[in-house]
Amino acid sequence: MSETTAARSSRLTTAFDIPRPPGLTWYVQAQQPVGYEVSLTRGLLSPANPALAKAVGADGRGGVRALVVVDRVVDELYGGALRAYFTAWQTDATWLVMPGDEETKALEQVVDVTRAMTEMGILRRTERVVVVGGGVLMDVVGMAASLYRRGAPYVRVPTTLVGQVDAGVGVKTGVNHGTHKNRLGTYFAPEVTLIDPEFLRTVPARHIANGLAEIIKMALIKDKDLFTLLEETVTQISSDSLADCGADMSEVVSRAIAGMLDELEPNLWESVLERSVDYGHTFSPSLELRADPPLLHGEAVAVDMAVCVALAAGREYLAVPEAHRALALIAAAGLPLTHPVFTPELLQVGLADAVKHRDGLQRLPLTEGIGSCVFVNDVTAAELARALDFVHAYTDRTNGPEQ
Numbered sequence: 001m002s003e004t005t006a007a008r009s010s011r012l013t014t015a016f017d018i019p020r021p022p023g024l025t026w027y028v029q030a031q032q033p034v035g036y037e038v039s040l041t042r043g044l045l046s047p048a049n050p051a052l053a054k055a056v057g058a059d060g061r062g063g064v065r066a067l068v069v070v071d072r073v074v075d076e077l078y079g080g081a082l083r084a085y086f087t088a089w090q091t092d093a094t095w096l097v098m099p100g101d102e103e104t105k106a107l108e109q110v111v112d113v114t115r116a117m118t119e120m121g122i123l124r125r126t127e128r129v130v131v132v133g134g135g136v137l138m139d140v141v142g143m144a145a146s147l148y149r150r151g152a153p154y155v156r157v158p159t160t161l162v163g164q165v166d167a168g169v170g171v172k173t174g175v176n177h178g179t180h181k182n183r184l185g186t187y188f189a190p191e192v193t194l195i196d197p198e199f200l201r202t203v204p205a206r207h208i209a210n211g212l213a214e215i216i217k218m219a220l221i222k223d224k225d226l227f228t229l230l231e232e233t234v235t236q237i238s239s240d241s242l243a244d245c246g247a248d249m250s251e252v253v254s255r256a257i258a259g260m261l262d263e264l265e266p267n268l269w270e271s272v273l274e275r276s277v278d279y280g281h282t283f284s285p286s287l288e289l290r291a292d293p294p295l296l297h298g299e300a301v302a303v304d305m306a307v308c309v310a311l312a313a314g315r316e317y318l319a320v321p322e323a324h325r326a327l328a329l330i331a332a333a334g335l336p337l338t339h340p341v342f343t344p345e346l347l348q349v350g351l352a353d354a355v356k357h358r359d360g361l362q363r364l365p366l367t368e369g370i371g372s373c374v375f376v377n378d379v380t381a382a383e384l385a386r387a388l389d390f391v392h393a394y395t396d397r398t399n400g401p402e403q
């Protein structure tokens with residue numbers, strides 16, 4: 001403490017007749033339980049299905065309001081059914097249609113949502129915001145709900161595969177800021193997440209592959225059975241097969257969600273920075289926005305996973321045939337294994353960024369055998385270069401003329 005501050009503090013303590021410092025310290029401790037439901041349901045927009053009505057507190061007798069924020073593309077495809085659903089349940093819904101693309105994922109969008117909440121005069125605890133869209137809208141509206149009067153209840157209806165197995169099931173919200181992905185954000189749980197695979201029927205193939213990257217991630221780090229199931233079914237995975245949700249597809253999606261929740265639940269606020277769900281998310285955040293044209297999130301994750309598979313093979317955590325199986329699965333899902341921005345030099349830059357994000361250590365998740373995970377802190381530049389060589393050797397072989 002500087003002399004001036006000490007003198008001022010001493011005058012204050014005399015004036016208010018409290019002990020001189022060190023004197024009084026108050027310590028406040030509180031805990032807030034978090035509980036929310038993630039539910040896989042069919043026919044969510046059929047008036048016969050009460051799940052969404054229940055989520056907004058409607059019983060069909062009227063007097064219930066909700067703010068429904070819908071992705072623009074989803075509104076074109078499902079807006080009629082959504083409106084008919086709320087009408088059938090006598091719910092007075094206010095509509096806000098917003099773009100759901102990465103380029104528009106910014107603080108201004110969050111403010112737009114809060115403005116709509118103000119204009120509607122939404123009640124603080126009993127009226128819900130419902131967000132219907134992909135991962136972008138989940139993050140934007142979740143953030144708006146967390147900021148509005150320091151927290152307003154909201155319901156998530158994710159409509160992309162990334163939304164259904166990842167962005168819609170955790171508690172993270174956020175927007176891009178400057179050149180950084182998700183640099184501003186909060187942790188704020190919804191009341192409920194309602195997942196209907198039927199929405200996937202209209203999701204383009206590239207975005208299905210995008211979501212598959214996160215499912216393959218869960219298989220590699222914690223679910224060997226899911227890995228085998230994916231190997232057996234990957235060529236049949238499509239918008240239609242996921243929407244039809246037969247036994248295999250339902251198992252793929254529900255295993256991915258269960259695995260994700262199992263990892264998130266004990267570490268909801270990321271107090272532990274060794275997170276196996278960060279697998280494939282070490283180099284990708286720095287490189288995702290550097291690619292031109294930009295890579296989708298899952299595509300960047302796929303290339304990152306390929307590097308990590310090769311790193312594990314280099315350390316003999318994965319036998320070479322297992323590493324090749326992992327690379328084959330990623331490729332069969334329609335995802336890239338390499339990209340020009342993933343050079344040894346840029347991988348080092350990405351790793352250095354990740355070290356900052358992970359509070360000074362690499363904490364790099366690697367597979368130890370397929371289906372389990374270890375963390376390492378000592379990956380070298382030479383190892384990164386060898387890992388890239390491993391992946392390139394694999395792609396050269398599998399894409400070669402003899403194939």
Ligand SMILES: NC(=O)c1ccc[n+]([C@@H]2O[C@H](COP(=O)([O-])OP(=O)(O)OC[C@H]3O[C@@H](n4cnc5c(N)ncnc54)[C@H](O)[C@@H]3O)[C@@H](O)[C@H]2O)c1
Pocket residue numbers: 071072073074077099100101102105133134135136137139159160161162163166167168170171172173174182199200201202203204207210297
């Ligand atoms: N909070 C988290 O834990 C978390 C986890 C993973 C990803 N994310 C975030 O999620 C975002 C990526 O999510 P995304 O891949 O869903 O992107 P997105 O929300 O941009 O959706 C992709 C595209 O699909 C369209 N779309 C949405 N539903 C559709 C449907 N049913 N049919 C046809 N088109 C549809 C959208 O309009 C958009 O053009 C990223 O911003 C990422 O940071 C967040």
Ligand SMILES: [Zn+2]
Pocket residue numbers: 166214281297301
């Ligand atoms: Zn991800």
